[in-house]
Amino acid sequence: MTGFGVVLLGWVFVGLWEETLFRGLFLKNAAEGLSVRDLSPTTAALGAWLSSSLVYGFLHGPLGSNPEEISLLYALVMTSVMGGLFGLAYLLSNELALPIGLHTGINFAEQNLFFGPPGAVGPAVLRTEHSVSGARLQFQSLDPVIIIPVFICGYLLVAGWVYLRDETISIKQGEVVTEVDSSTRC
Numbered sequence: 001m002t003g004f005g006v007v008l009l010g011w012v013f014v015g016l017w018e019e020t021l022f023r024g025l026f027l028k029n030a031a032e033g034l035s036v037r038d039l040s041p042t043t044a045a046l047g048a049w050l051s052s053s054l055v056y057g058f059l060h061g062p063l064g065s066n067p068e069e070i071s072l073l074y075a076l077v078m079t080s081v082m083g084g085l086f087g088l089a090y091l092l093s094n095e096l097a098l099p100i101g102l103h104t105g106i107n108f109a110e111q112n113l114f115f116g117p118p119g120a121v122g123p124a125v126l127r128t129e130h131s132v133s134g135a136r137l138q139f140q141s142l143d144p145v146i147i148i149p150v151f152i153c154g155y156l157l158v159a160g161w162v163y164l165r166d167e168t169i170s171i172k173q174g175e176v177v178t179e180v181d182s183s184t185r186c
Contacts, residue, residue, distance in 0.1 A: 008112075026052045078147060
């Protein structure tokens with residue numbers, strides 16, 4: 001039980017660090033920078049969301065733990081879509097708590113609750129392998145048959161949760177994009 005507590009605490013720190021960096025700093029600053037260029041707040045927020053998702057994908061896919069059999073471009077796209085999920089959670093809620101919780105929960109579930117690698121150092125409740133090939137099953141699969149429905153469900157669940165909480169779904173661009181006084185523009 002102590003092992004799970006230590007691992008969970010580690011994933012909380014990963015979620016805090018990455019979401020503070022990619023959403024709290026990068027996305028917010030990109031949105032502010034785009035708004036200075038006479039873009040509407042919504043366009044600036046969406047541009048910042050896309051750019052933060054691509055940077056997240058680049059650092060996790062091609063520079064991260066990309067399986068050898070997966071192309072770098074495909075890994076970039078799929079991990080960018082995951083970053084987009086965390087960014088959407090931030091844009092719809094204007095709170096870092098939702099993307100931090102999602103990030104922590106997804107990492108903990110995929111590595112330690114259900115589909116941890118068979119030789120992993122950290123504990124896992126369930127480790128699975130294909131009965132014929134012996135290859136491990138993983139939640140973080142980049143197989144489009146598995147990952148695309150997972151992403152669709154993730155985006156719908158985030159939107160649904162925000163709708164249930166706020167009774168509306170809208171990008172909180174006024175709060176994400178700080179209005180810049182026109183006299184301060186270069």
